[in-house]
Amino acid sequence: MSDPRQPLRLSADRDRCAGAGMCALTAPEVFDQDDEEGLVVLLHPVPAPEHQAAARMAVGLCPAGAIALDSPDSTAP
């Protein structure tokens, strides 16, 4: 499914975030947690090529389904 020529665009839903920190642990260049609530902070919605694999893994690991990969053409939520 992944086409390296397509830019990878990420989205994060802080309402769903459980603050477990899996994203910040797995892809620290792309995700962080804020100090107050510990919720996801998306540092780079379009991660650099060298951080794409880690970002994809973080999406798969997120326990709350709070981060997603959006295809640029997709109209899906």
Add this chain to the structure above:
Amino acid sequence: MSYDPTAADTTAATAEEPPTLPTDRHTGCPFDPPAELTALSDQPLRRMRYADGHLGWLATGHAAARAILADPRFSSRYELMHLPVPIAGMSQELPPAPVGDLTGLDAPEHTRYRRLLTGKFTVRRMRQLTERVEGLTTECLDAMEQAGPTADLVEAFAQPVPALMICELLGVPYADRERFQSQVATVFDQTAEAEAKGEAYTALLQYLNELVLAKRAEPTDDLLSDLTTSDLTDEELAGIGGLLLAAGLDTTANMLGLGTFALLSNPDQLQTLRADPGLAEQTVEELLRYLSVADPIPRAALEDVEVAGQLVRAGETVTVSVQAANRDPHRFPDPDRLDIHRKATGHLAFGHGAHQCLGQQLARVEMTVAFPALFARFPTLRLAVPPQEVPLRERSNIYGVISLPVTWDEE
């Protein structure tokens, strides 16, 4: 009523009668799930008979377990669940979660508590504790070395390192440990009678309640004092404090004790770790997967849900076997092998979904520091008894070793 170790054998599955939850781990390798449980893992989700006769479900497949834990249609509320294994003296109807016990709540009540806590346990904050964990680890290793060359690793190392850290973090005086350490063990002990568990929990809460009042009167630089500035009541604060203390005391401690036993029993893996301490982080992930000490996780269906080709009906309880899911060969090839080169990420040892372990980043820091420090300090560390004589916590919600007699050569 006491625990009967042969009970699992008398409940073997037949075509007509669904199995009960196998709990007898002591059938061979102390690190493996019960053989009867493994035998049931051919179906990712199957019917299971509960302690009160309820016909519910058992999830052993990784994908099914993950789907159930991530799905808010499966509730964490205790009062909706049936007990997977009987607890002597406990009524058929489970009471709702005590005040402050967010593990037994759903959104939005769970979310309200969790949001107050997540900011205190972020990856960054926990990594900032690395130096402190190193310091506490060194102190424990110094004391162990001076008292040696034999020791009970649980008493000298596995328990005090995380206990000192969680006490410091919460602002619980470590000197009071005898007031809460045994209570915590009783709360998790599946063989303890309901009355004894209740008494232990009440004592723990009473202790925390006194502490909360003291923090309100005279705040110190710690998590409990921080939380007194929130809108939590004293009762809620004591409940949350008790939960965090219990979780901090009895989970990482068992991972350190059992993990050391596992590494000593797999000398090739230990040798690999010793040769390259840079493997510590992935060794910790693999030990989490392989040992899965916190197990099982129950959920109750709030509505009809289809999972793994089965229809779970509203009101039915599902027992998610984390240890079985983490040994699912479809997810982790050759799952019964401890392999520190494995990509174990994605294991469910900390659970999954909105309730995934709040303290997991602290646990990671503690283990990543403690295991290499232990093996660096004692290059000749070995068991002081035959492996089959190491006493195991066979019936606890948190698995582990009761003690781990070790020895080493003096310099």
